[in-house]
Amino acid sequence: QSVLTQPPSVSGAPGQRVTISCTGSGSNIGAGYDVHWYQQLPGSAPKLLIYVNNNRPSGVPDRFSGSKSGTSASLAITGLQAEDEADYYCQSYDDSLSGSVFGGGTKVTVL
Amino acid sequence: QVQLQESGPGLMKPSETLSLTCTVSGGSISNYYWTWIRQPPGKGLDWIGHIHYSGSTNYNPSLKSRVTLSVDTSKNEFSLKLTSVTAADTAMYYCARSRRRGYCSGGSCYSMEFDYWGQGTPVTVSS
Numbered sequence: 507q508s509v510l511t512q513p514p515s516v517s518g519a520p521g522q523r524v525t526i527s528c529t530g531s532g533s534n535i536g537a538g539y540d541v542h543w544y545q546q547l548p549g550s551a552p553k554l555l556i557y558v559n560n561n562r563p564s565g566v567p568d569r570f571s572g573s574k575s576g577t578s579a580s581l582a583i584t585g586l587q588a589e590d591e592a593d594y595y596c597q598s599y600d601d602s603l604s605g606s607v608f609g610g611g612t613k614v615t616v617l
Numbered sequence: 618q619v620q621l622q623e624s625g626p627g628l629m630k631p632s633e634t635l636s637l638t639c640t641v642s643g644g645s646i647s648n649y650y651w652t653w654i655r656q657p658p659g660k661g662l663d664w665i666g667h668i669h670y671s672g673s674t675n676y677n678p679s680l681k682s683r684v685t686l687s688v689d690t691s692k693n694e695f696s697l698k699l700t701s702v703t704a705a706d707t708a709m710y711y712c713a714r715s716r717r718r719g720y721c722s723g724g725s726c727y728s729m730e731f732d733y734w735g736q737g738t739p740v741t742v743s744s
Binding site: 508537538539540541542544550551552553554557558563595597598599600603604605606607608609610611 | 652662663666721732
């Protein structure tokens with residue numbers, strides 16, 4: 507059971523927009539800690555996709571965007587492409603653990 | 618370009634002690650926090666713990682009794698030791714870098730973000 511809750515899977519046709527939710531609690535996202543998102547392609551290590559809620563590292567397409575409100579955060583992918591098929595994880599910090607926490611991951615399938 | 622490379626035994630027997638090392642190249646280990654994260658087969662990511670280059674540590678409470686992290690700034694590497702391993706410790710183990718720890722200041726709270734990751738090293742525990 508992950509501290510942050512994500513849907514197990516989302517899917518969409520090429521060109522469509524999909525969103526992935528990440529729900530936490532008052533000891534992590536709700537406490538004000540920022541949220542980061544990672545993309546994990548099959549057989550690869552995770553890669554930082556969005557940092558501090560809505561910032562993209564250099565090289566990440568602007569099709570990816572993040573937001574945060576209250577105890578939740580979201581990742582949106584617009585103009586879905588076949589290469590976006592991957593697992594996506596949200597991550598934040600938790601006061602109870604005094605450490606980092608991850609969502610359970612969401613598998614994105616391009617139909 | 619900063620690169621992280623994990624090294625470890627691969628296959629272990631139950632009750633043994635797991636030792637992993639992460640070697641950092643292309644940048645200094647100083648002024649950063651260094652984290653171990655693991656991923657059981659087919660499952661999500663789990664934070665194991667982190668260590669500052671100064672040596673201060675934080676561990677996941679679920680593993681705290683079995684985990685020790687250490688850092689060697691002269692070799693630009695940091696290490697993980699996990700005692701009394703069982704099949705439940707079978708996973709891909711990743712090391713990662715963060716520029717800060719989690720903290721709150723001035724009404725804002727900041728979490729660690731992992732900007733560089735190693736490629737991972739698989740660890741299988743089996744008798």
